[in-house]
Amino acid sequence: MKAIQLIAHGSPGKFELRTLDNPTPAPDEVVVRVHSCGLNHLDLWLESAGLPIQVPLPRTPGGEIAGRIEQLGSAVTNWKVGDAVAVQSNLFCGECEFCQHGEESVCLRGELLGVSRDGGFAELVAVPARALVKIPAGLDFNSSAALTLAGSTAMHMLTNRAQVRAGDWVLVMGGASGVGSAAIQIAKQLGAHVISTGSTEPKRQLAFQLGAEYVVDSSDANWPAAIRKITNRRGVDLVVEHVGGDVLVKCFDCLARNGTIVTCGATAGREVRLNLWPIFVKQQRLIGSYGRNRADIQATLEWAAAGKIAPVIDFIYPLAEAPAAFEKLRSRMVLGKLLVNP
Ligand SMILES: [Zn+2]
Structure with a gap:
């Protein structure tokens, strides 16, 4: 599969379009074929090493993912191949005291998709099945990706x-x-x-x-x-x-x-x-306020499907041009969301 990887931090950082092995899902994971992935300030912080954590490179950025399930891990039973899904990019353990109350955004073992593990500026991405949110009927992948994180x-x-x-x-x-x-x-x-x-x-x-x-x-x-x-x-x-x-x-x-x-x-x-x-x-x-819970994503996508909120999309880039999207976001001359379509 093709992926855009950050290979050196900087502003601009150094990116490469690479051909990588397809990801293999762990038992509790699924592989999602990415149709659209939004760009966020978090990605710029990753690019410029502006996060308070060390991120080993190379890394595939991108947390605001919309796509279809391509492959199920052996223990995943409540999803099927072909389901249209968004992904909760605040990855959470599902077990700590905060997760038990649905407060995934403050999970004690939280990780960021596209930062501490490879994200969605790629044709395929492996994510924990518990992070999935169903995209409601009638909402397209670009609208979902434009709202999943920011919305x-x-x-x-x-x-x-x-x-x-x-x-x-x-x-x-x-x-x-x-x-x-x-x-x-x-x-x-x-x-x-x-x-x-x-x-x-x-x-x-x-x-x-x-x-x-x-x-x-x-x-x-x-x-x-x-x-x-x-x-x-x-x-x-x-x-x-x-x-x-x-x-x-x-x-x-x-x-x-x-x-x-x-x-x-x-x-x-x-x-x-x-x-x-x-x-x-x-x-x-x-x-x-830090990130979101799956309930917030579900509500956002349902409001969008019902026409109560609409995404504002500035520009959609092909995967190979993702570095230009980083450049555009850094310029601050952006109206709404920048998306990448792998
Ligand atoms: Zn937790």
Whole structure:
């Protein structure tokens, strides 16, 4: 089978299109023929050695997989060859105290598909059968791959880690990103008034098209003032944050009393200074959100099949051109998702 492998870290890293032996499934695994695989910031961190773990190379990146089961391991009984599946890329043990409560994203023995084992920028990939999620009828592979990771991350943030009540004001940072584009649609479906941000005019237009009532220019350093003005100085009830650094600190400047910031990333910086005074005086919350559970993926794909959320796909690359997709994501000139079709 063909696979794109990272053979040297860097920015850009060094990739090679290689011909490898087909994977053999362990007893509890299946082999999936990959039809589509989404690219994420996690892949860029792998490329540039920006993860807090050592990853041995070569490695096949790619965690946001949609495809069909090609081969079953000897102990797999609840799936069949040909089933259309998405994959929970937060691989989990299924046995620890968190997994037993369905909280796979904080599994004590969690691994990342495409980081600690080979992922989906390949024609075939072996994954544990317990990580599979059925793709609902009527949803194509590219739509599934565009939502499996980014969309379900937003679903986890808005319906598991935090709650949205009808009428709430929700601020979605970076509305043209994978997480942001899904978060706008999910918050809207839950009855919220959505404000979003975008650093360029095309990104702001996309956020409007997805359902944001107001979109603020985040390249203006004083953007929190615009949010306060829109909400009559009250502030928003919930911020969906995935940028980190100074952006997260500024989110507190536009947060209402009893408001919550839920954050799932820190591409712009992992260490910040926080003023604790307003946090306790205004009873505010900062909540972490890591990955997703299979339940979040299932809900996301079912909402997509029902037409409640739609993927935003920027561009689809053939497998051999996957390095160009990395380049494009690094450029930050992306509207929605970049996909690779092996
Ligand atoms: Zn576990």
